Amino acid sequence: MKLSTRGRYGLKAMYQLALHYGEGPIALNNIAKKQGLSENYLEQLFSVLRKEGLIISVRGAQGGYMLAKDPQHITVGHILRTLEGNMAPVDCLTDENVKCDREDECATKFVYAQMIDSLNNVIDSITLQDMIDEQKKNEMIK
Amino acid sequence: MKLSTRGRYGLKAMYQLALHYGEGPIALNNIAKKQGLSENYLEQLFSVLRKEGLIISVRGAQGGYMLAKDPQHITVGHILRTLEGNMAPVDCLTDENVKCDREDECATKFVYAQMIDSLNNVIDSITLQDMIDEQKKNEMIK
DNA sequence: GTGAATGTTGACAGAAATAGTAGGGTATAT
């Protein structure tokens, strides 16, 4: 039940974009360098995020990426599902063709259904803006 | 964020044991056959469950496995964490030595903390008995 | 006691998913 690097890197990168929302495009190598990640690898993730409409790219010199909308309108859930695929712990929850049983009914499915519901509730309720606010709060305390 | 076969097979097998709770030990090949799983593989999972004290093994002829306690006192959470390791989406939540950042504070950790909390709440609130009850209810409807 | 059934253990191998690399192409600001 681990998140892969796709989700982790992607969410952090999106947070960086959120921090500089409204300041124009930010180059990828900037973000990659700051977090010690492979620029090429991040690029793959950003490509997916762009196609999903979460970010906008600006090509050419002085180009880069920026959020497609206000940080408070982008949820963590949207980001994670875009990068990780659906967050279902088992495939039968999202793919009609998958079933673990032939004969008897599956007794475990309802457990997994509750897991995914709960998980989606949490991640859909957190926006990038919430992350920023939380971070500021923590810095205040220090 | 997928559950591995360890958790899936293990939970189903435990459910089988729960169905026959109080009827003495059940041989592994019995369960394996019924669900079309490798007996040897299931064996590995049961070994872990036994060490965790969730099941009791009876050796020798007519031996097998049975639940160590009443189905209503065994939670899905206990089973899944035993087989899958902790359910944390990232390691830093459970391992002090892991941190994703050096300099700036990590803004994503609080997201993951909420995820694991929510997940644990759900799976700890479901017992094997609940699964049995749910299943019965569904059969009634049919 | 003997033999059959069953659990116990650890090592190992194949398969699949993940993570990361490489390189050529395209658009744009200057």
Add this chain to the structure above:
DNA sequence: ATATACCCTACTATTTCTGTCAACATTCAC
């Protein structure tokens, strides 16, 4: 024109997951 930075696809390396195997230990039925 040229440098910059996004765009795309294919490939490779690494790790994790899944499953197999074999030798061994314990207990039951007789």
